Amino acid sequence: MAHVSGRKTSHDHPFESARDEVQLIPNPHRSQPGKSEPSRVELTAEGKVDDTVTMPYWNTPKLGTMKRVGLWLAQEVEEGNVFSKQDLRDAFPAVSQVDRRLRDLRDFGWRIDTNREDPTLEAHEQRFVTQGDAVWEPGKATRKPGATVSTSERNLTMTRDGHKCRSCGIGPGETYPGTYIASQLDVARRSVKLPSGKTETQLVIECTRCRIGRRELIADLGDVLTRISSLPRYEREMLASWVKQDARSFAETEALWAAYRTLPADSREMVREALE
Secondary structure, eight states: OOOOTTOOOTTTSOOSSGGGOEEEEOOTTOSSTTOOOOEEEEEOTTSOEEEEEEEEOTTOTTSOHHHHHHHHIIIIIOTTOEEEHHHHHHHSTTOTTHHHHHHHGGGGTOEEEOTTTOTTSOTTEEEEEEOOSOTTSTTTTSOOTTOSOOHHHHHHHHHHTTTSOTTTOOOTTOBOTTSOOBOOEEEEEEEEEOTTSOEEEEEEEEEHHHHTTOTTOEEEHHHHHHHHHTSOHHHHHHHHHHHHHTSOOOOHHHHHHHHHHTSOHHHHHHHHHHHO
16 A cells, blocks of 8 residues: 555554444456456445445546546555655656646546645645545546636636735735745635525636635525615615725724724723713
8 A cells, every 4th residue: 555644544543343344355246357456335234345435446547537636545655644646646656647637537526625725735735625526436527517627717717806805806926925935826716695596606716825714605695785785875776886896995994993903902902981
């Protein structure tokens, strides 16, 4: 078994029951008898083969690279563990674009974090968080429409969103206030609940920092429109001007309020006394 960073072996976590046991035995349901190549199969509590859970070995030559990489993650790395780029290349030494095949798995619901999503990781490390579609199964490796963002879609989204993060307003390469960390912008998929009740996926630009924790966010457009309709006229006109400029101008009192909120308790007390 190949070495993988942070890998937990069965010796660390012994099986608690026969139901959890996975054995490497010849698969009796292979479509090509005569082949000695076994598959991973799971046994039920009665010790019988569970036909619903069959998984080929990750190094099966006839499989495509993306499928083999998915199997390698599932069988060798396991969910929650960290692996390095070198681990991946060592497992697939003859594949020139194995990193790309790994990224392709994200289009099928696999979550594989880098140090952009998980600051605890080093630049050369990644974490296999959760498994998505079983791409090695027939029909599961076909991309769904819109799963991949094309270059033209990316450029259009960047232009439409003003080359800024739509959540915090930071531009590409700008440093976050109080830090030396430069921002990185990317296209994010945002689920939007429409007034009709239907939910559709739309593209939006966000920085890496804002994307963390927002993967499951669903924007409720119907709620936004309902709240706009209940605004007084002057507030609606003010909001309309911000939307038209795609920017909000802050009054001096608002800027002072924001500055006040950042002050320590003793300093806040001095401000309160000054206003009396």
